[in-house]
Amino acid sequence: MNIAELAEVIAYRHDLPKKAARVIVDSVFAVLTEATIADREVTLSGFGKFRLRTSSARVGRNLRTGELMDIKPAPRISFAPAKSFKDKLVRR
Structure with missing residues (x-):
């Protein structure tokens, strides 16, 4: 599963537009990355x-x-x- 597929599953499960789900997924990974780098x-x-x-x-x-x-x-x-x-x- 890649990021686009993950966003698609989240969009489906929570009745969100795919673009909104993608923004959320990207944001989560950005926060995880920043915290790990710190x-x-x-x-x-x-x-x-x-x-x-x-x-x-x-x-x-x-x-x-x-x-x-x-x-x-x-x-x-x-x-x-x-x-x-x-x-x-x-x-x-």
């Missing part, structure tokens, strides 16, 4: 947690040449599903 943990009860993490520096290998190379630390987004969400996945 290094705030975003907890959506019943869904999960998003947080900003930094991967450690490590040594990797160039697959074409086999040469060792240093990989710098980099920001990463992690997601931990809520227990209720995990339970729904198990029952699937």
Whole structure:
């Protein structure tokens, strides 16, 4: 499912115009993005947690040449599903 499809489902379920639903979906993702970039943990009860993490520096290998190379630390987004969400996945 992509953002347009998500907005379409929300529009259908709440009897909204598709454009209004798309604005709402875009707004939600913008707020989640801003909060995560600001290094705030975003907890959506019943869904999960998003947080900003930094991967450690490590040594990797160039697959074409086999040469060792240093990989710098980099920001990463992690997601931990809520227990209720995990339970729904198990029952699937």
